[in-house]
Amino acid sequence: MSDLVRGMARPGAPGPPSPAPAPPPAAPREDAPAPPPAPAAPESRLRIGPLTEPTPAPAPAPTPDVDAAQEAEDLFAQLHGFIARARELTRGAEPFPWVALGGHVDRVVASLDAGGALFWEAHRPVLPPGVDWVSYHQARVAVLALRVAVAAGYDRARLGALGLAGCLFDIGLWQLPDGLLRHHDALSGEELAQYRAHPRQGAQIVRRWGPPQDGLVEAIQQHHEREQGQGFPQGAAGAGIHPDAKLLGLLDTYASMTLPASGAPGVPPHEAVRELVRSKNDFPPALVKALLGELSVFPPGTMVRLNTGETGCVVAVNRNHPLRPRVEVYDAKGPRQGAPKIVDLSEAPFLYITGPVSESAR
Known part of the structure; x- marks a missing residue:
């Protein structure tokens, strides 16, 4: 075993004094209160109770990159x-x-x-x-x-x-x-x-x-x-x-x-x-x-005409404003090339739906 391991000074000129060893960490007090348990996650409003027989485990949660x-x-x-x-x-x-x-x-x-x-x-x-x-x-x-x-x-x-x-x-x-x-x-x-x-x-x-x-x-x-x-x-x-x-x-x-x-x-x-x-x-x-x-009165998938004369397709409803859904606005030839133009009618006070587009008018 080396002198360093034994903690012994080597012979010769004395060196600087060794720093005092750090005190050991204090042992936890036995009467210290345990940390509170983590709060339970809120229960989903849609989860259903078990059937009378055990059900298979639910599918794992999707990762963010899943479509x-x-x-x-x-x-x-x-x-x-x-x-x-x-x-x-x-x-x-x-x-x-x-x-x-x-x-x-x-x-x-x-x-x-x-x-x-x-x-x-x-x-x-x-x-x-x-x-x-x-x-x-x-x-x-x-x-x-x-x-x-x-x-x-x-x-x-x-x-x-x-x-x-x-x-x-x-x-x-x-x-x-x-x-x-x-x-x-x-x-x-x-x-x-x-x-x-x-x-x-x-x-x-x-x-x-x-x-x-x-x-x-x-x-x-x-x-x-x-x-x-x-x-x-x-x-x-x-x-x-x-x-x-x-x-x-x-x-x-x-x-x-x-x-x-x-x-x-x-x-x-x-x-x-x-x-x-x-x-x-x-x-x-x-x-x-x-x-x-x-x-909504205009469910997703409904073709609609706006007061500007443009047509589009409803892509999402607004529960608080059923007549003001989100609409993908088309150009004269149909869906736009590239990034679609999505308009939230609840945030566009001067735009509104005048009615559905009839099959014959498409």
């Missing part, structure tokens, strides 16, 4: 793909994978909580080639309904059941003869009776699967009932209709108007919204108001 629109498109494709595969289960006695569907609903809710990309992906009234309309329609309604449900005051305990019902509410349509939906507006008396039986048929299938949430079967069976008793299959009215059935019925109507099962051109979103506002006796005003808060 939100692409992520929403992928998530929506996974959802309607899962629903499409459930069609085979309606024909046999296999158990339904409620845990897997609950996982999809969890991921939908998490995405809606993070931003609006999934909502507008579901809102887009375009059926991809080769995709089953019933599956796609149910996925659209489920996503739209979950978003509107929060505005309507749903708490987290109710969102899970609503999401499950929204994914399965129209499975009774798979029991109808092939092609019947293609001419839905011109059904014979016998075909109309078959169509009006689909809510009961869907409810019977879901009951057989043993749903994990109360009210699921009732919501599916009643989604065509209306406030004044003018719906089917039972003619229930008012408080006799399950709240989830009312919300699903509203979004089912809106989604069917903008993307019909027949394959015919859909009603423009702003016209569908106005039609729902006019149908005062069909749905509770509070639900229609909640839908309006999400879609």
Whole structure:
């Protein structure tokens, strides 16, 4: 061992005195109070409670470089793909994978909580080639309904059941003869009776699967009932209709108007919204108001004309000012090359929408 390690002075001329060693750190007092625990993160208003069976872990949070629109498109494709595969289960006695569907609903809710990309992906009234309309329609309604449900005051305990019902509410349509939906507006008396039986048929299938949430079967069976008793299959009215059935019925109507099962051109979103506002006796005003808060009178995707004569496309709504959304302003030939010109009408007092652009004027 060296002299330095031993702390001994070497022989010869004495050097400067060594500095005194630093005192050891004081031991913590046993009676010192423990630091307070970190505050819990605030609970999201959209998270849903667990199903009666454990659900898969939610997808990891996206990194900042992930394209939100692409992520929403992928998530929506996974959802309607899962629903499409459930069609085979309606024909046999296999158990339904409620845990897997609950996982999809969890991921939908998490995405809606993070931003609006999934909502507008579901809102887009375009059926991809080769995709089953019933599956796609149910996925659209489920996503739209979950978003509107929060505005309507749903708490987290109710969102899970609503999401499950929204994914399965129209499975009774798979029991109808092939092609019947293609001419839905011109059904014979016998075909109309078959169509009006689909809510009961869907409810019977879901009951057989043993749903994990109360009210699921009732919501599916009643989604065509209306406030004044003018719906089917039972003619229930008012408080006799399950709240989830009312919300699903509203979004089912809106989604069917903008993307019909027949394959015919859909009603423009702003016209569908106005039609729902006019149908005062069909749905509770509070639900229609909640839908309006999400879609506005001019929903995203609506072509509009400004008071300057310019045209553009609505890209985002303003909940506080429904008539003053954000608009991508076009030039005479359509969308501008390069960076788009986005105008927030709530910050442009001298600009306003004079009305939608008709299909013939585009």
